[in-house]
Amino acid sequence: MERQQILGLYQWSVGVCFRHPEKGAVLTTVISVIQPRVGGKEDVRACEECVIVLEQDRWVEARREGVAYRPGHAGEALY
Numbered sequence: 001m002e003r004q005q006i007l008g009l010y011q012w013s014v015g016v017c018f019r020h021p022e023k024g025a026v027l028t029t030v031i032s033v034i035q036p037r038v039g040g041k042e043d044v045r046a047c048e049e050c051v052i053v054l055e056q057d058r059w060v061e062a063r064r065e066g067v068a069y070r071p072g073h074a075g076e077a078l079y
């Protein structure tokens, strides 16, 4: 799949990427929600670059495991 097709599967809004906090506010998507022991739920946000990396990892893992690759689920378990 093309990068733009994959990115089009996500909803984007301005936030701080979990791996690139130094970038500041950029276009990000929520890939996970964590529940810290103290305080409320926190969204884990990833920038476009990180979503592509996560999708590539999932694609490789899906091939290795012999399961169907489902784009649009970065941050979730493969199956």
Ligand SMILES: [Zn+2]
Residues within 6 Å of the ligand: 017, 018, 019, 020, 046, 047, 048, 049, 050
């Ligand atoms: Zn990032």
